[in-house]
Amino acid sequence: MHQRLNRFLEAVASLSSRLSPELSLAGTAIPAVDAARPKAANLSALPGAQERSPSASPLVAKGEAAGLSSYPPVEKWDEWEEYDPKAWPERVKRRYMLIPTTCFNCESACGLLGYVDKDSLEIQKFEGNPLHPGSRGRNCAKGPATHNQVYDPERVLYPLKRAGKRGEGKWVRVTWDQVLEDLGERLRKAFQEGRHNQVIYHVGRPGHDGLMEWVLFAWGVDSHNSHTNVCSSGARAGYAFWMGLDRPSPDHANARVVLLISSHLETGHYFNPHAQRIMEAKMAGARLIVLDTRLSNTASLADYWLSPWPGSEAAILLAIANHLIHTGRYDREFVKTWVNWEQYLKAEWPAEPCTFETFEEKLKELYGEYTFEFAAAESGVEAEVIRQVAEEVARCEGKLASHTWRSATAGNLGGWQVARALWFLNVLTGSIGVEGGTSANAWDKWVPRPHKMPPHPDRWNELTWPDEYPLTFYELSILLPHFLKEGRGVIDTYFTRVYNPVWTNPDGMSWMEVLTDEEKMGLHVCLTPTWSETAWFADYVLPMGHASERHDITSQETHGGRWIAFRQPVRRVALERMGQDVNYTYEANPGEVWEETEFWIELSWRIDPDGSLGIRQYFESPYRPGEKITAVEYFRWMFENTVPGLPEAAAERGLSPLEYMRRYGAFEIRAGVEAPYIQPVEAELLEDAHVDPETRIVYSRAPAPASPNITPHPAFPDDGGGRPVGLQVGDQALRGFDTPSRRLEFYSPTLRQWGWPEHTIPGYIHSHVHPEVIDQQANEFVLIPTFRLPTLIHTRSGNSKWLYEISHKNPLWVHPRDAARLGLRTNDLVRVSTEIGYYVIKAWVTEGIRPGVVACSHHMGRWRLQDTAMERWSSALVDLTPQGEGRWQMRHRQGVLPFESSDPDSKRIWWSDVGVHQNLTFPVHPDPISGMHCWHQKVVLEKARPEDRYGDIYVDTDRAHAVYREWLALTHPASQVSPDGTRRPYWLLRPFRPTRAAYQLPSGKFAE
């Protein structure tokens, strides 16, 4: 099996889309495909292959020419034959129907092809969909491993209801009808009594676009809660203060310089779609620069690997900016036209001439202190290396593809300034919205609008959008336990959906405490495709479909282009193609696994069966007036009406838009980069428009044209003078950027107005783990707990046997110099103490980390409290023992063992270690501006004490609450600083935005 594992790893490393039979756990059939396939499938025959599909990409084309990559031709997808590998050496043919769907194992939404056996209707395997514009037929290991998730003998197949106390682990099977009746009645009562804010929907991996806006707006609730502040609030804030939109979309493939603050070749966001394009760029001569304290696989492939002290990244980026500014190698015309330098000079230097030359002088003054030597002193990276990197950026010729997500932006107090400093380099080099540069995500994303979109809710939920964080990017979800403990509210019904806060979030013991408190948490409904630590503390565990068991639309900004993909329940589609009627997806799924679109439609209908609450109207069919919409109708209508070019492309092939998406699984709306900011303002907006003579901003009083794309955009209020819709450039009215100034906001008036005048321009904030607060003599270290493993994905890979066979432990990376000082060797036990407790883990002595810093992957340390009802592939059996008020100890009773199940592989498990759950020992660290949980920890290392055992965890939740209060004290609440009596700047992006009226602070809260 070890041999097989090595070969699998090789396959993973090459990002191949195909697996060979030797790579699987014994007994799991993954048929060999080469023998049965034409060596060079005729990709040009695929519909849309030349003009729209990824198969025309250079990399695929090279692979095809070399005979290294082939896919079954699409015209044979209904009738595809391969030899049965289990029958070898006999040549026994098996017949498949190939149904496209979309991977659900990370946010990239790569295309998959499900091989449905036409005789047994079982899914034989998943491979890549060559027609998917993002992934182009290639997947990481987690894509094919969807097969494990579908056929996991441990999975939840039926709705379960708690029987004993919450968390006691006693369950009874119930019917879906009972569940829906109970929830429908409960929610109806809450809405009739005006308790909308007591209903919270908390999502981990959404996996769809647009669906929940439709549902939650129809309910009239401001109840959306996300995982974003354990993920990306920092990066989002940094980008949004610049341009209104909160994510980057690099065109890696055409870049001259790729600058990554993260590890996008192996694990960062959109890493498979990014990785293929970064490698294309490298093969074409681009330079790859990676800032990562840890030697990641990505860093090992970089031309320049910089290993900075955690939190010093912005100092390096600003030193590069300083180099560009002082050598005059920046795009002067771009900066002069598109940066709000006039606004900056008028606000900060009103006595000086408001000329671009003055601004250039100010830039030199502002960033002059960021010398290479300064950056070197802060980061520990040699000044000469930083100079070389700065030279590379200076030579990028407007083709700088940059990206950061999580990583430094998610680790540090002030991490949002890392994204702001990185985007500064794109601004200076003019690498925005151009080939080889970086765009805004919304330019490359398309979210279709449903047939009837409800209005924005007229409510503001302070449990998710508290007064203290008026500028936060997304909800303060990590603070929910503390808000409940403080009595800020109670929750009547709490939905968790593909979300595991007990395990994924910091401070999981505080989550356990509130989840088991029925006064604070009335009903916990866990919608999940798999068991999780959080499901254990639910009242209902409701099984939801994996990638091949549900419908969703997804669109991601994977490259310079725009596409949508259709996730499909492959067995349902196969059955329908064979002529069988399927009314609901659960009829074709295993057990009683539902898909969520059907769940939310059904639940909404039961909340408001007679329409008296105004909810039902949104769930009536556009095709059958007055009747309940089906999931298929929901998607069909969007394909027919709101995806540009799809109806025409479908008609060319004699298909309806739905049939097109069913058959090919994806549609490319646009190939190549587009820059909306240089496009003319829409004619209808100019009908009632005027230009401010001083700022040249175009204001319009005309209503915004209805767009079929509901990708979030900033919203600008019209307070009498119209809304800013563009910028006069020369004699043209161009759209500009999505900011109040319609320019790139180097200077952020918003940050000044809302209490942060010291942070209005790209800058460098000392992290909470800056060297000045780390006493290395006292064995204090910085812990990097954020890094991903290429083969795992948070909670959902817990039921993938192939993935856990590859990766199942998370030792602590320790530099040899530190190890020698502490007397540690690889595999020695080490106690890692945080502010609220400690954990005991094994050391891994490696030069892949810088001295003074340790690192531990967050994917590991799954646990379960009872032997059954949890993923036994991946979890340790533990004892959880109270140690007095607010103090908890967790101790491993046993690791993973082979077990009996319907899958013979469960008897062949050879690993026992599943790692240690470090997140339990972290208090919350919400950044006072972005709201990002600042993951990095100051820890104390020591050799394990005699009483310590591997996997031990100790936590003091009273102390966790005290740390929460310390960070809360850093904030500037809206009620104290709001310049206009609102809770939050209306123009800043906010998911599930309520009405403008709901933004108003309640009377008495506004300080003025």
Ligand code: SF4
């Ligand atoms: S990169 Fe993400 S979406 Fe793509 S195959 Fe891997 S897990 Fe699935």
